[in-house]
Amino acid sequence: MIIAIDGPSGAGKSTLGKMLAKEFGLLYLDTGAMYRAAALAVLRARVPFEDSEKVAEIAANSKIDLTGEPSSMKVLLDGEDISSEIRTPEVATAASVVSAIPAVRRIMVEHQRTIGNSAPNGCVLEGRDIGSVVFPDADIKFFLTATPEARARRRFAEDSAKGLAASYDYTLREINDRDARDVSRPDSPLTIADGATVIDTSGLDLNEVFQTMLENVRTAR
Numbered sequence: 001m002i003i004a005i006d007g008p009s010g011a012g013k014s015t016l017g018k019m020l021a022k023e024f025g026l027l028y029l030d031t032g033a034m035y036r037a038a039a040l041a042v043l044r045a046r047v048p049f050e051d052s053e054k055v056a057e058i059a060a061n062s063k064i065d066l067t068g069e070p071s072s073m074k075v076l077l078d079g080e081d082i083s084s085e086i087r088t089p090e091v092a093t094a095a096s097v098v099s100a101i102p103a104v105r106r107i108m109v110e111h112q113r114t115i116g117n118s119a120p121n122g123c124v125l126e127g128r129d130i131g132s133v134v135f136p137d138a139d140i141k142f143f144l145t146a147t148p149e150a151r152a153r154r155r156f157a158e159d160s161a162k163g164l165a166a167s168y169d170y171t172l173r174e175i176n177d178r179d180a181r182d183v184s185r186p187d188s189p190l191t192i193a194d195g196a197t198v199i200d201t202s203g204l205d206l207n208e209v210f211q212t213m214l215e216n217v218r219t220a221r
Contacts, residue, residue: 001122004131007144010151013126018070027119028070031127036086037064037077039094056103096178102187131193141196150202
């Protein structure tokens with residue numbers, strides 16, 4: 001079983017994806033973490049993002065692995081645990097830029113399909129183009145969304161809890177900028193996939209959204 005979860009930054013995809021994976025005993029794949037790992041590799045190489053050919057080369061040559069249980073997943077870059085390093089605002093912004101490069105997306109999409117198809121019991125994948133591009137024939141598709149303000153509040157609270165320096169206004173600007181890049185990029189833009197169940201999480205708590213998703217999955221199985 002393949003469950004695709006798409007939506008903009010801060011809509012709750014990661015948390016809910018992990019919860020679904022745990023509930024049904026499925027592999028969890030955070031595709032955003034893969035793009036962040038590639039972006040970190042580019043930052044470390046000090047290659048300008050405008051050099052799309054070199055950026056794609058770095059992405060192709062980087063060994064990116066996700067290991068462990070959904071609640072304690074580790075992201076490895078060439079064998080190094082970078083789970084914490086990729087969660088900084090700098091890497092998040094870089095990932096949004098890198099993910100807009102068509103050659104990088106093609107590399108990542110193939111990697112994601114390989115991982116998803118090889119999962120023994122199935123896989124929960126979350127990102128921006130899972131139901132529309134990576135797995136258009138996914139068994140179940142969700143599109144989680146929320147107002148930019150609600151998403152900024154959540155992200156700011158998460159960053160503050162981790163001790164990352166950011167203000168609410170900065171976080172809101174980053175989310176709006178990222179939304180604009182995600183929606184307008186020519187290759188695999190953020191969109192609602194055909195057949196996806198759309199859930200606006202703005203005024204819902206986590207458990208309410210999770211119960212709605214559970215009902216959808218159980219009905220579809």
